[in-house]
Amino acid sequence: MPSSDYDPASLPDLLPLYYRRLFPFSQYYRWLNYGGVQKNYFQNREFSFTLKDDIYVRYQSFSTQNELEKEMQKMNPYKIDIGAVYSHRPNQHNTVKSGTFQALEKELVFDIDMTDYDDVRSCCSAADICSKCWTLMTIAIRILDRALRDDFGFRHLLWVYSGRRGVHCWVCDEAARKLSVAARSAVAEYLSLVKGGEETVRKVVLTDPIHPFIRESLTVVEHYFSQYALQEQNILSNKESIDKVLALVPEDVRKDLLQHFQTEKNPEKRWGRLKALAKNKQAAVKKGQYFEKEIMLQYCYPRLDVNVSKGVNHLLKSPFSVHPKTGRISVPIDLRELETFDPFDVPTISLICEELDRPRKGEEEEEEDETKEKENEKDVAERRKIRDYKRTSLAKYVKYLDQFLDGMARSWKGELLRKSDLQKDF
Ligand SMILES: [Zn+2]
Missing domain, CATH: 3.90.920.10 (DNA primase, PRIM domain)
Structure with a gap:
């Protein structure tokens, strides 16, 4: 009814x-x-x-x-x-x-x-x-x-x-x-993982090593993320929402993605690129680079x-x-x-x-x-x-x-x- x-x-x-x-x-x-x-x-x-x-x-x-x-x-x-x-x-x-x-x-x-x-x-x-x-x-x-x-x-x-x-x-x-x-x-x-009010852009900041509780939580988010965030909320599909996501990644990654997105329109593939860049960073730098995990948590973790x-x-x-x-x-x-x-x-x-x-x-x-x-x-x-x-x-x-x-x-x-x-x- x-x-x-x-x-x-x-x-x-x-x-x-x-x-x-x-x-x-x-x-x-x-x-x-x-x-x-x-x-x-x-x-x-x-x-x-x-x-x-x-x-x-x-x-x-x-x-x-x-x-x-x-x-x-x-x-x-x-x-x-x-x-x-x-x-x-x-x-x-x-x-x-x-x-x-x-x-x-x-x-x-x-x-x-x-x-x-x-x-x-x-x-x-x-x-x-x-x-x-x-x-x-x-x-x-x-x-x-x-x-x-x-x-x-x-x-x-x-x-x-x-x-x-x-x-x-x-x-x-x-x-x-x-x-x-x-x-x-x-x-x-x-x-509580998501911190800060409206003025805070990056509301989830992960540090090394990632706490087991956060890993468990990420497993849950991963289960829903593609369907929910990429398909239904279109977080990588229009300019305004893309800008919001890209505000959460390092400068050089942002540049790379903006260029990549000009030809790649599929949100799954766009996310795939973002994840791949995070992986590269993690291999190259000692300090934790967990921006893809931070994005998932910022968009989906319980508030x-x-x-x-x-x-x-x-x-x-x-x-x-x-x-x-x-x-x-x-x-x-x-x-x-x-x-x-x-x-x-x-x-x-x-x-x-x-x-x-x-x-x-x-x-x-x-x-x-x-x-x-x-x-x-x-x-x-x-x-x-x-x-x-x-x-x-x-x-x-x-x-x-x-x-x-x-x-x-x-x-x-x-x-x-x-x-x-x-x-x-x-
Ligand atoms: Zn709704």
Whole structure:
């Protein structure tokens, strides 16, 4: 369903339905309660709501899943952000002695926004995205996911589409949640390669020897570079973009290439020439000449908003929050289907609300049975809610969150280890 079918004006009518019948509260609570391992972990978590007319309410907190549900159904937030786990209940932060209310823990989070790539994408700018530049998000996820797992040993990474033009990563491992501000900064700095603002021409500078992490990242970029940068972004096809690339190579190489490009029009062959010249240089000079690698990284390496990652108390948009502008739900991304993930396929709130109204075969009888059963109201409501999201395009994303949570639960119980031992016996 195209985004044009969503009308932002309909949001006030759709949100009550969404929070009453579709929002996956039980999975959401299961996630943020982290197995109840630490006392008051859920209770001391900050939520903030953006309400109609941009009214922003910070320091919301809830004792139980039920309280969270009731409050969200009452407030119908346009946007939900998740903050830190504090020393005290955030909704009582005014009542504790000043200086004692402190952010203690939070998932390590990453925020990647397509607008930060505006100088290296030619297809769109600002808030716009298309299937061509979405490749940048795919590359970012591949690079960061590998590094966070292999280089840092994290295992529980929840990748989430922001609902508009970017992705978020929630690293949920206990060790990640307990990281200090200094440690978070160190991780964010380790993962940052593209440096400098608009005035900086050469934003990636490699030195000898190239760090193994950068080599691994280059392997990912190489996989996408030809199709993405040469074919789709045409970085070596028109004068303006060629000038931008040539600003990143040494003077003599630039001259050579300009001459070569007068007769050679094929972007692959042009890139081949550039690579060959880099190789010659590397053989001739002792000092590192990695301009072709620098270009690949400058055009494709993930651009992180490091401030989001550094702070423990920094808020980040919650999964399953609605994006008010596009109406799209902020859904978790299953990395097994990353290559085919299409942000334009992500359901909008209007679509899933409409799907609820579609009649289903055999549904009338089912509902009649329910009335007959005379169960207590809450049970019926609870069971209906489970079925409700399953009847919509939201189902597969909730199912994926369930699998993610199962993975965390297994690792708490040490079952992963036991299972891997069992598997060895087969
Ligand atoms: Zn684009």
